[in-house]
Amino acid sequence: QVQLVESGGGLVQPGGSLRLSCAASGFTFSSRAMSWYRQAPGKERELVANINTSGGSTNYGDSVKGRFTISRDNAKNTVYLQMNSLKPEDTAVYYCRTLIRPWYWGQGTQVTVSS
Numbered sequence: 001q002v003q004l005v006e007s008g009g010g011l012v013q014p015g016g017s018l019r020l021s022c023a024a025s026g027f028t029f030s031s032r033a034m035s036w037y038r039q040a041p042g043k044e045r046e047l048v049a050n051i052n053t054s055g056g057s058t059n060y061g062d063s064v065k066g067r068f069t070i071s072r073d074n075a076k077n078t079v080y081l082q083m084n085s086l087k088p089e090d091t092a093v094y095y096c097r098t099l100i101r102p103w104y105w106g107q108g109t110q111v112t113v114s115s
Contacts (some may be wrong), residue, residue, distance in 0.1 A: 002026035002104045004096050009109030012086055016113070020081040022096030022106055030074040033099035036081045038092035038111075049081065050099050063089075086113045 008020040020036070035050035049060045049070035058070050069082040079096055093108040 004104055004106035006094065006096055006106040006109040009094060009111045011112045011114065013115050014087060014113055016086050017082070017084045018086065018111060020083065020094055020096075020109060020111075022079045022081075024077045024079070024096075024104075027098075027104065029077040034070075034072060034079040035097050035099045036070060036079070037095045037097055038090075039095070039108075040089075040092040043092075045095070048094070051079065083111070086111075088113045 003025045005023045006020060008018060010018065012018055031053055033050060033052050036048040037045050038048050039045040047061055048064055049058060049068055051058045051070045051072055055072045060068060067083065067085045070079065071082070072079045081094065083090065091111060091113050093110050095108045096106045098104045
């Protein structure tokens with residue numbers, strides 16, 4: 001049974017940091033490129049970042065470049081999203097997903113940036 005379980009979300013002040021984790025099981029994690037998406041209220045889901053199987057290649061959405069870092073630990077079957085210099089507009093539910101089909105989604109973790 002495929003599972004992706006996100007954690008690490010919460011409430012943080014503007015300028016703060018959070019690290020999200022996504023623990024995978026039920027498939028060969030090390031052979032799948034991974035991604036983080038987010039969806040804010042009333043907005044479409046958008047790609048935040050993706051990472052290849054080895055972790056040597058990453059890509060970011062324009063809105064998070066220079067502030068967020070995606071990484072992975074294949075020994076732990078986990079992908080991470082380090083989020084720095086958070087802004088109120090980063091408030092969203094964050095999801096991890098396999099980059100290409102078949103798509104597996106996690107249940108999401110809420111990130112709220114507010115003073």
